[in-house]
Amino acid sequence: MSSIMGKTKKMSSIMGKTLHVDLTKGKITEGKGIEEKLWKQYIGGRGLGEKLIWDHIGKPPYSTPDEARKFALTPENRYVIMTGPLTGTPVPTSGRFAVAFISPLSGTTSACIAGSRFGMLTKRAGYDAIIIDGKAENPCYLYITDETQEIHDASDLWGKITYETNDILLEKHGKRACVACIGPAGEMCAPIANIAHNKDSFAGRTGAGAVWGSKNLKAVVVNGKQKIGIAKPEEFKEVNRKVAALIKEKPTTGEYLHTRGTIVLMHVENMHGTLGVKNFSETGNLSYEDCNKISGETFWNNHLFDRAPCYGCPIGCHRQLYINGKFLPQAEYELTWGFGTNVGNLDPYIVTKAGELCGRYGIDGISAGNILGYAMESTVKGAHDFGITWGDKEGILRVVEEMGKGVGVGAELQMGVKRCAEKYPETADYAMHVKGNELPAYDPRTMAGVDLGYATSPRGADHMKSYMVGCNTLGTQITPKELLERTILNKDKITFTIGMQHESVFYDSAVLCLFLALTPVGVEDTASLLSTATGMDMSTSELITSEERIFNGERLWNTASGFTADDDSIPKRFTTEQTPYGGSKGTLSRLKKAKKMFYEERGWGKDGVPEPWLTKYLDLDEMRKTLGV
Numbered sequence: 299m300s301s302i303m304g305k306t307k308k309m310s311s312i313m314g315k316t317l318h319v320d321l322t323k324g325k326i327t328e329g330k331g332i333e334e335k336l337w338k339q340y341i342g343g344r345g346l347g348e349k350l351i352w353d354h355i356g357k358p359p360y361s362t363p364d365e366a367r368k369f370a371l372t373p374e375n376r377y378v379i380m381t382g383p384l385t386g387t388p389v390p391t392s393g394r395f396a397v398a399f400i401s402p403l404s405g406t407t408s409a410c411i412a413g414s415r416f417g418m419l420t421k422r423a424g425y426d427a428i429i430i431d432g433k434a435e436n437p438c439y440l441y442i443t444d445e446t447q448e449i450h451d452a453s454d455l456w457g458k459i460t461y462e463t464n465d466i467l468l469e470k471h472g473k474r475a476c477v478a479c480i481g482p483a484g485e486m487c488a489p490i491a492n493i494a495h496n497k498d499s500f501a502g503r504t505g506a507g508a509v510w511g512s513k514n515l516k517a518v519v520v521n522g523k524q525k526i527g528i529a530k531p532e533e534f535k536e537v538n539r540k541v542a543a544l545i546k547e548k549p550t551t552g553e554y555l556h557t558r559g560t561i562v563l564m565h566v567e568n569m570h571g572t573l574g575v576k577n578f579s580e581t582g583n584l585s586y587e588d589c590n591k592i593s594g595e596t597f598w599n600n601h602l603f604d605r606a607p608c609y610g611c612p613i614g615c616h617r618q619l620y621i622n623g624k625f626l627p628q629a630e631y632e633l634t635w636g637f638g639t640n641v642g643n644l645d646p647y648i649v650t651k652a653g654e655l656c657g658r659y660g661i662d663g664i665s666a667g668n669i670l671g672y673a674m675e676s677t678v679k680g681a682h683d684f685g686i687t688w689g690d691k692e693g694i695l696r697v698v699e700e701m702g703k704g705v706g707v708g709a710e711l712q713m714g715v716k717r718c719a720e721k722y723p724e725t726a727d728y729a730m731h732v733k734g735n736e737l738p739a740y741d742p743r744t745m746a747g748v749d750l751g752y753a754t755s756p757r758g759a760d761h762m763k764s765y766m767v768g769c770n771t772l773g774t775q776i777t778p779k780e781l782l783e784r785t786i787l788n789k790d791k792i793t794f795t796i797g798m799q800h801e802s803v804f805y806d807s808a809v810l811c812l813f814l815a816l817t818p819v820g821v822e823d824t825a826s827l828l829s830t831a832t833g834m835d836m837s838t839s840e841l842i843t844s845e846e847r848i849f850n851g852e853r854l855w856n857t858a859s860g861f862t863a864d865d866d867s868i869p870k871r872f873t874t875e876q877t878p879y880g881g882s883k884g885t886l887s888r889l890k891k892a893k894k895m896f897y898e899e900r901g902w903g904k905d906g907v908p909e910p911w912l913t914k915y916l917d918l919d920e921m922r923k924t925l926g927v
């Protein structure tokens with residue numbers, strides 16, 4: 299496969315340089331910028347980050363998902379920190395960046411999106427991407443500014459939690475810097491380990507932290523000061539003003555998320571009967587009064603201390619609480635499910651504290667909450683005794699901490715539910731995952747398209763890779779009325795699911811917040827933002843084709859990694875047991891039918907592999923040939 303590094307070209311909001319770190323050789327070199335053609339074809343963030351991985355590895359040196367998971371923790375796995383074409387500009391929600399790697403949890407190609415000032419300061423140091431290869435001999439961290447690119451010893455940081463590591467490095471390098479770091483879970487390569495940025499924003503899902511641990515990389519500190527340009531300032535300002543106004547005007551982003559945060563969803567999803575309860579065994583079995591104990595309104599009224607948005611975001615869904623005499627970050631909706639309804643707990647402090655412990659030790663909160671539900675149901679139903687049952691408040695905090703430290707029952711549970719169920723086969727029915735990635739909060743039986751989204755997501759169960767919740771229960775601006783019927787499964791629903799997958803590709807690659815998908819901001823607006831910021835002429839049709847290219851590139855990669863149509867599945871519970879209670883009582887996933895329609899609509903064969911005409915159209919033939927698919 300040819301190199302994607304082209305002539306260095308400064309395109310206003312694109313810096314035109316990359317930074318290559320070889321940890322094995324202990325060497326850092328500046329690389330050329332990425333070709334303009336590839337920015338257009340892969341947009342940035344998720345798309346370009348993964349492309350930099352695929353081109354580096356070429357044909358995967360493995361042929362099964364299990365081998366892929368093992369490969370993910372070898373020095374040959376590459377880790378890419380990739381900014382987007384709008385990172386560091388004034389575009390609302392652009393204070394984000396992507397990371398890409400082969401996942402040690404799922405074995406798939408994976409890209410995570412995180413907030414904080416990390417992406418902006420990376421770009422202001424002059425780099426569109428930081429590419430990390432190899433493995434250091436001893437624990438180390440990277441220090442990157444406009445003038446300095448250094449590998450430092452981190453032996454004295456090894457073993458420390460993320461909060462302490464963050465504070466020590468800021469003390470050393472100045473408070474303006476931003477720190478990304480792993481905690482003890484990452485150091486021991488736990489497949490659910492994440493990377494913390496500035497204590498409150500995480501590259502969370504599918505084990506990014508374990509990849510750093512396997513490389514002996516404890517942290518990356520960035521602090522750039524360069525100006526990020528805009529190619530056509532006047533036109534850019536105009537469209538940017540329009541986007542900001544649309545965000546404000548839509549109640550979901552202008553009011554609900556702004557005031558309550560993502561946990562505004564607690565009552566909404568509970569009312570629809572889509573909020574998982576007790577590892578999805580009792581979905582719908584939650585009264586309004588009980589739900590209210592951990593609702594957005596309750597946290598807003600009783601515990602809100604301050605907002606803590608991603609850099610420059612007017613929506614500002616993140617916040618700080620004052621609860622039980624402590625200042626703690628508010629748990630997101632997914633964690634309020636995970637440490638709340640999923641485990642039979644309605645104590646707002648326990649929910650919040652469990653989320654904070656995940657951040658401290660560096661583990662993914664969605665996986666951790668899901669794993670607790672698995673452990674509790676397995677114990678209660680007599681399949682295997684993990685020593686914890688529904689609603690055990692002290693047990694929730696204890697087991698989260700044990701997963702973070704890799705001790706006690708946490709030493710097994712930090713491997714994820716798939717591997718635990720392989721070890722204890724009698725617990726398999728309670729392991730809620732797709733391709734090894736633990737399910738998030740939404741019960742996939744209750745919304746057609748959510749099941750399909752989980753099953754066909756490029757990195758396993760993931761609500762953010764196809765936000766069909768937006769269509770089914772929130773009603774995005776562009777949702778046709780008839781599709782608001784949650785259980786309807788027709789060609790339009792399939793087309794809409796594909797559209798949402800592509801929308802996720804776009805926002806992850808541009809890198810903007812997916813919540814813009816809940817506003818009337820359209821593809822013309824986003825194409826215009828990209829064109830006016832970078833100076834590249836980006837038409838809407840090129841953008842739409844790029845989204846499809848990236849999604850199908852991910853599919854080709856996973857096919858070459860040994861994933862088949864059989865892996866596009868969801869746990870048995872959702873296709874065999876009807877939803878027992880509440881607003882969605884009696885629903886059952888019809889995934890088999892949906893998958894057939896989806897493959898046809900996508901241009902994939904019955905085996906789930908993109909047809910040759912499609913890869914030709916998407917300019918993916920060279921990749922396909924290299925992969926031997």
Ligand code: SF4
Nearest residue numbers: 608611613614615811
């Ligand atoms: S809406 Fe929330 S997650 Fe999205 S950019 Fe703003 S603060 Fe960050």
